[in-house]
Amino acid sequence: MDDRVPPEVRRTATEIDTMEIRGAATIADAAARALRTQATESDAADAEAFRAELRAAARALYETRPTAVSLPNALRYVLRGMSSTTVEGLRQNVVESADEFCARLERAQADLGEIGANRLRDGDTIMTHCHSTDALACVEAAVEQGKHVEAVVKETRPRNQGHITAKRLDELGVPVTLIVDSAARRYLNDVDHVLVGADAVAADGSVVNKIGTSGLAVNARDRGTPIMVAAQTLKLHPGTMTGHTVDIEMRDTAEVVDDETLAELGNPTVKNPAFDVTPPRYVDAIVTERGQFPPESIVILMRELFGEGTSEPWAEPSSRAEP
Numbered sequence: 001m002d003d004r005v006p007p008e009v010r011r012t013a014t015e016i017d018t019m020e021i022r023g024a025a026t027i028a029d030a031a032a033r034a035l036r037t038q039a040t041e042s043d044a045a046d047a048e049a050f051r052a053e054l055r056a057a058a059r060a061l062y063e064t065r066p067t068a069v070s071l072p073n074a075l076r077y078v079l080r081g082m083s084s085t086t087v088e089g090l091r092q093n094v095v096e097s098a099d100e101f102c103a104r105l106e107r108a109q110a111d112l113g114e115i116g117a118n119r120l121r122d123g124d125t126i127m128t129h130c131h132s133t134d135a136l137a138c139v140e141a142a143v144e145q146g147k148h149v150e151a152v153v154k155e156t157r158p159r160n161q162g163h164i165t166a167k168r169l170d171e172l173g174v175p176v177t178l179i180v181d182s183a184a185r186r187y188l189n190d191v192d193h194v195l196v197g198a199d200a201v202a203a204d205g206s207v208v209n210k211i212g213t214s215g216l217a218v219n220a221r222d223r224g225t226p227i228m229v230a231a232q233t234l235k236l237h238p239g240t241m242t243g244h245t246v247d248i249e250m251r252d253t254a255e256v257v258d259d260e261t262l263a264e265l266g267n268p269t270v271k272n273p274a275f276d277v278t279p280p281r282y283v284d285a286i287v288t289e290r291g292q293f294p295p296e297s298i299v300i301l302m303r304e305l306f307g308e309g310t311s312e313p314w315a316e317p318s319s320r321a322e323p
């Protein structure tokens with residue numbers, strides 16, 4: 001990591017890398033806060049050095065996990081605010097942009113929750129995969145509207161994020177049935193919606209989310225169960241408008257099987273992709289804070305928000321397309 005990156009930013013980067021900080025929205029929030037910390041603690045001698053420090057911090061944060069587009073979107077949002085020509089002015093720019101970003105994220109999630117809740121009826125049962133704060137915002141809003149909602153929660157191997165979902169739903173007073181991932185098809189008959197989040201939504205409406213989402217969506221379509229994706233616009237991937245694909249993170253195989261067991265098995269090859277891509281034809285609605293969209297029309301919203309594309313979050317302001 002670049003020497004100019006201070007310990008606090010390194011710590012956030014490590015926590016994102018090791019998944020102590022995880023989930024697309026939470027990662028974005030932590031990254032914006034880390035840039036804020038960098039700005040407040042910087043002793044850069046001049047504006048150029050300050051900008052270089054912030055870009056180095058953005059790069060260190062960006063290089064942690066490749067799939068959640070909320071991360072570069074957050075970094076770009078904060079760095080874009082650096083308009084001053086003095087160190088003190090730049091410091092204030094970054095603090096203001098980071099605070100504004102975090103407030104907007106929180107508000108977007110609450111607004112999205114209200115919209116998603118309208119799709120849920122009193123007495124409905126949802127099936128979840130992984131742990132998504134955007135998805136849970138919909139359930140929380142539905143519960144606040146006085147609706148009784150129940151949940152079938154997939155455990156989500158190998159990291160068992162379903163356990164976090166189960167706990168959060170219990171805190172909301174939602175009765176939970178926890179199942180192993182391979183039992184999903186069996187229980188789809190009992191649910192009214194599949195409700196998941198997203199790490200990235202591509203211009204064609206494909207949804208990138210925790211590995212297993214696409215299989216769940218195909219099964220749900222087969223059973224006629226609607227699939228709802230809760231994804232604030234921070235999850236829209238501007239690069240996919242210009243032909244870029246979403247990088248799918250491959251994680252350490254030790255998350256799947258420990259070394260001792262692996263040796264007992266004769267050391268087979270192990271693969272551990274963290275995410276997969278659900279084609280738009282398996283998704284019924286993408287719920288954002290700007291309303292709900294059929295996946296095929298999400299590109300219209302992307303163009304409105306991002307223009308025709310963006311560059312890397314640490315690019316010089318002059319070479320960066322304005323969102």
Ligand SMILES: O=C(COP(=O)(O)O)[C@H](O)[C@H](O)COP(=O)(O)O
Nearest residue numbers: 022023024025132133134197198210
């Ligand atoms: O796939 C995951 C998390 O994967 P991981 O646990 O590997 O980070 C979540 O569904 C999305 O990030 C959306 O979450 P949120 O709605 O909170 O942004």
